[in-house]
Amino acid sequence: MHLKGKIVLVAGGTRGAGRAIAVELGAAGATVYVTGRSTRAGRSDLDRPETIEDTADLVTARGGTGIAIRVDHSEPEQVRALIERIRADHDRLDVLVNDVWGGEALTEWDKKLWEHDLGKGLALLHRAVDTHIITSHFALPLMVGQKSGLVVEITDGTERFVDDLLGGYRGTFFYDLAKQTVIRLAKNQAAELKPYNVAALSLTPGFLRSEAMLEIFGVAEENWRDGIAKDPHFAASETPAYVARAVVALASDPDIMAKTGGSYSSGELAKEYGFTDVDGSQPDFASYYRSVLAKA
Numbered sequence: 450m451h452l453k454g455k456i457v458l459v460a461g462g463t464r465g466a467g468r469a470i471a472v473e474l475g476a477a478g479a480t481v482y483v484t485g486r487s488t489r490a491g492r493s494d495l496d497r498p499e500t501i502e503d504t505a506d507l508v509t510a511r512g513g514t515g516i517a518i519r520v521d522h523s524e525p526e527q528v529r530a531l532i533e534r535i536r537a538d539h540d541r542l543d544v545l546v547n548d549v550w551g552g553e554a555l556t557e558w559d560k561k562l563w564e565h566d567l568g569k570g571l572a573l574l575h576r577a578v579d580t581h582i583i584t585s586h587f588a589l590p591l592m593v594g595q596k597s598g599l600v601v602e603i604t605d606g607t608e609r610f611v612d613d614l615l616g617g618y619r620g621t622f623f624y625d626l627a628k629q630t631v632i633r634l635a636k637n638q639a640a641e642l643k644p645y646n647v648a649a650l651s652l653t654p655g656f657l658r659s660e661a662m663l664e665i666f667g668v669a670e671e672n673w674r675d676g677i678a679k680d681p682h683f684a685a686s687e688t689p690a691y692v693a694r695a696v697v698a699l700a701s702d703p704d705i706m707a708k709t710g711g712s713y714s715s716g717e718l719a720k721e722y723g724f725t726d727v728d729g730s731q732p733d734f735a736s737y738y739r740s741v742l743a744k745a
Contacts, residue, residue: 453478456539460584461549463487464499465659469689470546470696471504475513477697484520522549522580532587542591544700548603549580562622570623577627592647600649604631607712610735632712639710648709654692655734685737691715691726698722
């Protein structure tokens with residue numbers, strides 16, 4: 450319970466990495482505000498069953514304090530109200546995790562910029578980038594005022610992975626722009642926050658076995674290895690808890706300012722901090738890609 454007393458906001462904590470991050474932070478003792486658009490009272494346009502209340506209950510069950518608040522992070526006034534509540538409740542914020550995404554149905558993987566539906570592309574950027582900017586705009590003054598804190602921008606891929614192994618481009622314009630921009634958001638925040646002893650960095654999981662990915666492979670977490678028959682690279686996948694444990698390790702690091710502005714993966718941080726996935730393994734998808742996929 451080494452994070453007991455810490456106040457955390459996981460923006461986009463309904464499912465996937467966001468849910469796991471909230472739960473693992475709760476297991477470390479933190480009070481976690483879980484936000485998103487899917488609630489027990491109604492689903493978002495993504496039409497998935499997971500809810501912020503479910504996540505908050507899991508946080509509390511693991512020993513933390515989970516607080517679910519419905520927030521559309523693309524709406525500045527809703528975010529302002531959220532931060533005002535956190536300020537009124539605790540007058541501090543120790544960790545901000547920007548994990549809002551919601552671009553699955555908006556990405557047209559097989560189309561070039563001029564072929565992609567422009568409305569979908571711009572909506573993707575609004576959901577995946579503007580939401581992070583809006584949330585940080587209102588949340589950072591709490592950290593600046595206390596002269597401590599950590600901002601974690603969740604993205605897909607580190608700078609090194611994309612540049613060295615993907616030729617600097619993920620193959621589709623809007624998705625690549627969104628994920629690369631989130632890495633830049635971390636760098637820019639780090640530059641402005643450094644004088645106030647607040648760290649900001651970007652973090653990526655590897656091949657993530659989210660709820661949606663398990664459904665795509667037609668498996669559950671209990672029998673996930675059956676999915677390897679469909680795609681042998683699925684063997685290198687990881688649970689959402691793995692990247693979540695990376696966040697806990699970062700939030701617990703007294704020398705976190707040494708990492709500010711950086712771009713990190715769950716696999717490389719596992720080696721540094723010594724945490725594992727739930728099965729005791731330490732997947733490293735970048736290393737796997739380099740040794741297997743990059744040579745194919």
